[in-house]
Amino acid sequence: MANYIVGDIQGCFDELQLLLQQANFQPQKDTLWIAGDLVARGPKSLETLRFVKSLGASARPVLGNHDLHLLAVSEGIHRVKDKDKTAAIFSAPDRDELLTWLRQQPLLAEHDDFVMCHAGISPQWGLNTAKACAQEIEALLRSSEWQWLIKEMYGNGPDYWDESLTGIERYRYIINAYTRMRFVFEDGRLDFKCKLPPEEVASDELLPWFSLPNRTSLEKIVLFGHWAALMGTESHNVIGLDTGCVWGGHLTMLRWEDKQYFEQKSLST
Template structure:
């Protein structure tokens, strides 16, 4: 049994299938871990959702910002954007089943045997791993409860930018969602920057640092697998592995086999306008 990790799919289902075939992925025995943003911008978001859901316990996916936005759109909280190409999901006969499944996916997942955790954007430099798990569980519980519409209605916004253990209610939840699904850069004091989407070399301000380059008061003790940041074109150091290599933007999709570090890549056409 092998464990495969992949970056943002964003509806690029055919590219995912190509890589899984190239890697000789066996859906009965192998595990597939997906870093979130299953949907949007690519041509086959519906097929992607159906496939990942159909893998059952052999697939683990975390929620990305586009996945949460889909839930908001489907519930009339946000408007459909034609560039997201999610209308087939909204029109599908199994729409409610797929959305209900998506709503129950985690923000943070830890592998039971291997020393890694996965979150779509990463883990706030202001958190230790115990805090990250606790904050994820609280938002996940709300998202899976009867209060999920309230959460979807109020999750949008860039603040608070700084973590405070005294945060409560929607401010606590919004910080958690932003850290797990939207974070790229931080300021030296740990404040989140929600605006810059460039690579570190292109950042407008020298004060901005990638979240994974900020020192932590307590090491996480596990490698963090993340996606979300296409401009990085992948990143790996002793603490993190970034797997979003910009498939939907015409770059490539990357699949990593954990056991031996083997990487499988596919050049992709430009899907996103």
Template structure:
């Protein structure tokens, strides 16, 4: 069995299929882990959802911010942004089944038998690994429960940006969602900063990449997406940045875990300007 990990697909299904063909992925024996944001912006979000569901237990994803936003739009909590190209999903006859499957996906996964973790954005520097596992489980319980729509409504907003200020269940939930799906930079006090998407070389000097101020990463491997401007470049050998901006005209990246071989598929179409 081989384990493969892939970055943000965002509806770029043809590139994903080309990568799986390159790697000779066999769903009956291999496993595909997805770092979130499987939908939005690209041309085939509906088909991507259906394809991943068809893989059964061979496909294991974590939720990204675009995936969560789709859940909120489908629930009528938010309006769809035309640039996200969600209309096909929202009008699909199997919408309920698609949304139900997506809502069951966690915020954090661990590769079996090893200290390797996958989340869309990363690990909050204010959490230990144990904290992250606990908070991910708590948030997933809310998103899979009968009050899912309530929690989807509560997840929006930047406050609190500091875990130490998260006193209520709602504040802890919102911080958890933001840390796992939106985080790129932190301030000196380790609070989350949401405005900057630039590379570290071009970022303001008073904010820092989450992985540079995190003291809990030395003994684990961490796989993440979300940060397209990194283009897969992370200065730590145990961190794997897999979002390489396929939907922006760059490429989709697939990592075969056991030998760390990368497979690259150039974007077939420049989707977003």
């Protein structure tokens, strides 16, 4: 039995299949952890959703910003964009089944040795707070209020965590931290403008969320995706796995037990 953790797939279904073949992934005994953004920008988002869903308990995906946006598009809150290449999902006979399955997925998945999410964990949260906050959103997504949440989740504020936050401000912060965060200011406030690699950032005020000096200890390694400009990272007790397959980079997967990395170059180059 092995645990494989893969970065953002974003509809790069063919690359995923080659990567799993390379690693000899066997769903009868292995588990595939997916760090969010199953869909969008790549050519085969529909096939990706169908495949991951078909794995049943052998797949442990978390939700990314593109996955949540797909749910918003499904409700007519936003229109289908050609660049997202997700139109096939909405005309598929199993559309409703796939979308219902998608919104049942968590924001945070936990292993005995690590936790996994899409963008990261707020530097102001300890592990118990992080798990509780994720569960709040997961419960809403699985309830009759999910359309309201998806409609109201857009926006950059609030950018600072306060346990006294309530309602949509609380939910929006949680969603943004888990699915959109990259840089934070020195005081822990979230920044949503900068997407550069850290070494190209001129301002001393911005730091990657995981390198904030006073970041709360989580006591577990955090595996995440979302930040393709990092092209993978392993530092500060975190492992980043998004290596920009959909942008012509490669799809990266880590086998946890022996820490072996597997890579599959994008087929679009």
